[in-house]
Amino acid sequence: MRIFYLLKKELIEIFRQKEMLVIMFIAPILQTIILGYVVTTDVHNIPVEVINLSKNKAAYRIANRINRSDLFDVKKITNQPGDHLKTLKQGKAKSIIILRDSYDKKRKPLAYPEIQILMDGIDSNTSVIAAGYFNGVARQYILEDMRKKGFELPLESQTLIRFNPNLKSINYMGPGIVALLLTIISMFLTSITLVREKEQQTMDTLLISRLTPMEIYLGKSLPMALLGLIEMGIGILVVILVFGIPLRGSLLYLFLAAVIFLFAILSYALLISTLCSSQQQALFFSWFSMVTFLLLAGLFTPVENIPKGLHWVADINPLRYLIKIIREIFLKGNGIEYFYKDLLILGAITVTVLSLSLLNFKRLISK
Numbered sequence: 001m002r003i004f005y006l007l008k009k010e011l012i013e014i015f016r017q018k019e020m021l022v023i024m025f026i027a028p029i030l031q032t033i034i035l036g037y038v039v040t041t042d043v044h045n046i047p048v049e050v051i052n053l054s055k056n057k058a059a060y061r062i063a064n065r066i067n068r069s070d071l072f073d074v075k076k077i078t079n080q081p082g083d084h085l086k087t088l089k090q091g092k093a094k095s096i097i098i099l100r101d102s103y104d105k106k107r108k109p110l111a112y113p114e115i116q117i118l119m120d121g122i123d124s125n126t127s128v129i130a131a132g133y134f135n136g137v138a139r140q141y142i143l144e145d146m147r148k149k150g151f152e153l154p155l156e157s158q159t160l161i162r163f164n165p166n167l168k169s170i171n172y173m174g175p176g177i178v179a180l181l182l183t184i185i186s187m188f189l190t191s192i193t194l195v196r197e198k199e200q201q202t203m204d205t206l207l208i209s210r211l212t213p214m215e216i217y218l219g220k221s222l223p224m225a226l227l228g229l230i231e232m233g234i235g236i237l238v239v240i241l242v243f244g245i246p247l248r249g250s251l252l253y254l255f256l257a258a259v260i261f262l263f264a265i266l267s268y269a270l271l272i273s274t275l276c277s278s279q280q281q282a283l284f285f286s287w288f289s290m291v292t293f294l295l296l297a298g299l300f301t302p303v304e305n306i307p308k309g310l311h312w313v314a315d316i317n318p319l320r321y322l323i324k325i326i327r328e329i330f331l332k333g334n335g336i337e338y339f340y341k342d343l344l345i346l347g348a349i350t351v352t353v354l355s356l357s358l359l360n361f362k363r364l365i366s367k
Contacts, residue, residue, distance in 0.1 A: 002211055006219030010193070014223065024189075028181050028231050032238040035177045039300070041169040043129045045073040049093040052079050059099040059113040062141050066097065071133050084118050094120045095130055112142055163331045174245045175326040176299040178235035182258065183265055183290060183319055186228040190269035191286040192279045193220045194361075199279065213361050217354075221266040228262050229255065248333030256336075257325040257343060264318040264350035271357035274364050293319040321346045 014020060050063045067074045075093055084096050095117065102114040117134050119127040143153070164171045197203040206216055232255075239245045269286065276282040296306060297319040306314050314320055321342045328334040336343070 003215045003219050006211065006216070007222055010219060010223040014189075014227070024185060024227060024231065025234070028185065028234055029238055031181060032177055032235050033242055036170055036174055036239065036243050039173050039177065041125065041173075043126050043133075044071060046071060046095060046126070046130045046133070047093045048072045048074050049087060049096045050074060050077045051081060051096065051098045052077065053081065054099045054101045054113040056101055056109070056111075056113045058111065058141070058145065062113070062115070062138055063097075063099060065137050065141055066134070069137065088118065088120045091120075094126065095134070097134060170243050171245050171331060172327065173299070174239040174243055175330040176323045178232055178239060179319060179323045179326050180294065180299065181235050182228050182232045182262070182322075183293065185231050186224055186262060186265050187269045187286050187290055188283065189227070190221060190224045190266050191272045191276075191282040193224075194270065194273035195276050195279050195282045198277065207365050213358055213365065217270060217358065217361065221263070221270060224266055225259070225262045229258060232258055245330060247330055249329030250335065253336050254326060254329050257322060257339075257346070260343060260346045260350055261318050261322040264346060264353055267350065267354040267357045271353065271360060274357065274361050293317055296320065297323050299323055316349060318346055318349050
């Protein structure tokens with residue numbers, strides 16, 4: 001019962017600040033929607049110039065297909081050569097497609113044109129994807145034309161994509177954004193709780209009470225955990241209703257992973273709170289930690305891309321495991337038998353961080 005009054009006090013402290021209510025409940029909805037539209041790897045409306053130097057009918061048809069595609073924003077189609085380097089430097093186009101007549105060894109014209117793709121390689125990801133789009137358009141036309149003429153390829157590969165057949169990046173990023181919002185709210189609010197007690201000079205009141213260090217910790221962290229779960233529930237509703245991301249797995253397993261993760265991240269936030277002497281310091285360390293967690297969590301880039309020397313940092317990053325579990329539940333519909341090892345690792349991180357945090361808190365109050 002003693003801890004109940006501390007829980008009540010923390011909730012009153014949170015809800016009496018009306019501006020914080022907006023940040024906690026309105027901002028996550030807006031952030032989820034904005035990030036859902038912005039944080040995407042899909043490439044559309046690529047600015048393109050098409051230079052058709054071929055007299056081949058196939059070249060005109062390929063150029064028309066590029067012009068009609070929603071993937072490209074064709075700025076100009078011309079049959080006159082130009083200064084390609086200048087065009088790319090000025091940023092008028094990200095890509096220049098040049099179609100020329102092609103010949104065999106005896107200088108006889110071939111049925112299909114030679115295609116040269118010039119790309120602005122500053123954004124390497126967009127360049128690679130766009131080049132793939134162009135090659136796909138040309139290849140699809142040639143295959144269809146060959147079939148009309150009665151030819152068939154002796155061997156053709158067929159790709160079957162599971163779990164995200166339309167390759168929509170929002171289906172991959174959306175669940176990760178939910179985990180990110182859960183981290184931001186929980187870490188920032190929790191990291192200032194004990195520091196606020198120090199600044200308001202009410203820490204001594206807590207220390208002389210009958211509450212044990214563990215009860216103080218639970219009293220400070222449980223309200224944040226509750227708010228974090230509410231935030232996650234809001235985020236899940238947004239990604240399902242606004243972006244149409246399917247939830248194929250169990251919500252029970254999802255919230256189980258979230259609870260274990262919350263105790264890990266809240267323990268770390270309380271550790272920051274015990275080490276800092278002001279709320280500004282706590283917010284700075286929380287921001288630095290959150291960015292580090294984010295970059296090493298596999299949200300934007302695969303964890304496998306991280307240099308081997310930094311793999312150990314990614315291995316102790318709780319956000320990495322939560323993002324992985326949420327994506328598996330959302331997209332694959334996996335049960336706990338597929339990610340129980342990740343839950344165990346997350347649990348071990350929680351126990352370790354909580355122990356360090358409690359030891360440091362006991363050292364602090366013994367001074």
